[in-house]
Every structure is written in structure tokens, then in C-alpha cells.
């Protein structure tokens with residue numbers, strides 16, 4: 463198998479941004495404007511985010527991690543508070559709780575979707591629990607109806623780490639208005655790109671106000687509003703950060719958002735092609751998608767099942783890499799990172815479904831600019847690793 467020439471001469475990435483001439487023009491216009499940061503493009507971008515998420519308010523910040531930190535701070539998370547987070551997520555979800563002095567409490571995920579399990583989340587509630595952060599893993603909205611019921615029963619906030627899911631929806635309600643507060647990332651592999659970038663969306667006016675103050679050092683007015691008012695006085699009322707997103711980035715964000723619905727459709731078409739090829743595969747099992755959700759497919763994740771003739775995940779990863787096909791693993795369970803073990807005493811066995819999944823998951827290439835031929839290359843690479851490439855003289859028939 464590995465002495466065959468690679469399927470692709472250069473690496474197909476697992477994710478990549480799409481930048482067109484309109485994006486370039488938007489950035490150039492921002493560069494030539496009076497404001498490089500905290501200008502009119504920020505408000506335009508926030509208004510556009512509200513339109514795409516159905517949220518009443520959006521606050522643009524410097525990245526998705528800053529959005530999570532801002533959300534936790536605006537919700538008043540502090541020392542002694544516990545916040546439930548799924549074990550299967552990027553570390554930043556839990557880190558945001560720690561930044562505020564709180565304790566992330568890891569809950570397990572459902573094995574078929576890798577979304578936060580509402581029953582396990584409820585089981586981890588203590589008198590110190592303040593809220594729950596759900597993660598729309600891979601771009602599929604979490605089970606907000608069940609999580610809302612748990613949160614309401616115990617008087618908790620419900621936050622959404624929606625960094626994967628911009629453009630998705632659940633039962634017709636867009637991602638960004640499914641929880642008390644939602645957070646987004648505009649890192650280049652995410653649904654839209656601003657280089658670095660992030661946002662918080664909410665219906666709660668007070669929460670949005672606290673978020674705006676938090677992103678600007680804890681100061682109640684910004685540079686532009688003082689300039690417009692011809693005033694110089696300002697007050698710092700709480701401890702904040704410089705988490706502002708520049709006008710240059712927001713101009714790019716506005717231009718990118720116009721393409722979001724089309725891009726989500728393309729991601730769904732790529733996922734449908736993978737689903738069709740893999741739904742009955744004995745080795746590669748796609749994740750389950752719940753009825754009623756519009757999946758944004760930031761990631762397309764398969765589990766590589768242990769099989770008599772089949773491969774394990776690390777072998778698949780390495781072999782695909784040699785074939786010129788880039789994949790990735792999202793994510794090592796957060797509670798197994800050395801930092802969390804040392805600081806919070808977490809250990810293997812805490813979230814068995816997430817731990818088991820981590821040994822099997824692989825994120826296949828998916829991004830709007832992917833061509834149909836790229837999809838075929840990925841499927842051919844997967845078949846070749848499993849030893850059953852069509853027309854391959856060394857092919858081993860797939861076992862039942």
C-alpha cells in the first residue's frame with residue numbers, strides 16, 4: 463500500500479478559508495478609511511452577525527477564546543463557581559471558566575454525536591454550579607431543549623460555544639440564539655474568517671453591555687463615541703481587557719458573512735457525499751446527526767473502528783498523510799491535558815465516552831473550496847488504507 467505513489471502530489475488540508483476579490487476590496491477600503499479599529503465596520507459586522515444568528519445583540523471581540531472569556535465574565539462567573547463543560551471540546555471552552563477563577567466540571571458526551579449529554583450534565587450539578595457551556599461539536603447544534611430544561615430546573619445559565627456552528631440551526635432557530643449567550647470564532651478554519659476574530663451574541667441587553675465594557679478594559683465609552691461626542695473623560699468601572707476586533711477584520715467579516723449560507727450548503731454537500739460513501743462502511747463510521755438540525759459541518763468526523771482487516775485511527779492518519787490527504791483529531795479530551803490533571807485533579811475514567819471516542823475519531827477534509835475530485839481523493843485514500851481500493855491489485859475485499 464505505502465509503496466504506491468501518493469494519491470495527491472501536495473497536501474489537501476482538512477480545512478481552509480476562502481478569500482475572493484470582494485474580500486480583498488473590503489479590506490483595502492477599510493485600510494483607506496479613517497478608522498483602522500473601532501470604527502463603523504465593527505457596528506456593521508455586529509449588525510450582520512445579528513441578522514445571521516437571529517440574536518438581538520452581537521459584540522465582536524478579538525478571537526473565539528476572548529468571546530468565551532467575555533461571556534463568562536459578563537455572566538459573573540467567579541471564584542468558587544462551577545461551570546459544566548463537555549470533555550470533548552477545544553481546551554479554550556474550559557480555560558474561559560478558569561480565567562474567571564471558576565472551576566470547569568467536565569461532563570461526558572453522547573457516544574454517537576459527541577455532543578454534551580444532558581443527563582450526564584445534570585448528574586454533575588452541585589450547589590456551586592452556576593451554568594452549563596454546551597459545544598456545537600463539529601457544527602451540529604447541541605440538544606438545547608434538554609439542556610434548557612436542566613438549566614431552568616437548577617437556575618443555571620446556558621451558554622453555547624458555537625465556534626463550529628455559525629450558519630447552523632436547530633428546529634428552525636439559528637445558532638447564536640439558542641442559548642442565553644453564544645460565542646463564535648473567525649479563525650481561518652472556522653465557518654467564516656477574519657484572521658483572528660470572535661463574537662458574543664445574546665438577547666440580553668445588560669449582558670451585551672457588560673461584554674462591550676469587558677472588551678474595552680472595563681471602560682464605559684469607546685474612543686469613537688468620545689470622539690463623536692467631542693469629549694475626553696472616561697471611566698474604568700471594572701477590570702476588562704483589550705479584546706477589540708479591528709475595523710480591518712470586521713470589514714473582512716462583513717464580506718465573508720455574505721457567503722456564509724452558500725458555504726454551509728457546500729459543506730453539507732461534501733458531508734452528504736462522505737455519508738453516502740461511508741454510511742455502511744465496516745471501518746469508518748460517521749457521527750450521528752439529530753433530526754431537525756441544520757449542521758454547519760465545520761468538521762466531518764468519522765470514527766475509525768477497530769476491525770479484523772481494518773485500521774486504527776493513528777495508522778489511518780499517518781497513511782492518509784503519506785497519500786497527500788490532511789486530517790486532524792478534534793479533540794484530546796480536555797480533562798486529560800496535563801494542566802487540568804495537575805490543577806483540578808482530573809483523571810482517565812471521568813468521561814469514558816469522550817475518552818473512547820478520542821482513540822477513534824478523525825476529521826476528514828471539509829471546506830467550501832473543496833472540489834468534487836478532492837472528495838473522491840479522500841474516499842480513495844480511506845479505501846486504500848483499509849486495503850480495498852477499487853482496481854487496486856493488492857486490494858483485500860472488505861470483510862462483512
Ligand SMILES: *Cc1c(COP(=O)(O)O)cnc(C)c1O
Pocket residue numbers: 525526527528551552554555597623625626646647648649658659660
Ligand atoms: C476555535 C475554537 C475556540 C477558540 O477560538 P479562537 O478564535 O481560536 O480563540 C473555542 N472553542 C471551540 C470549540 C473552538 O473550535
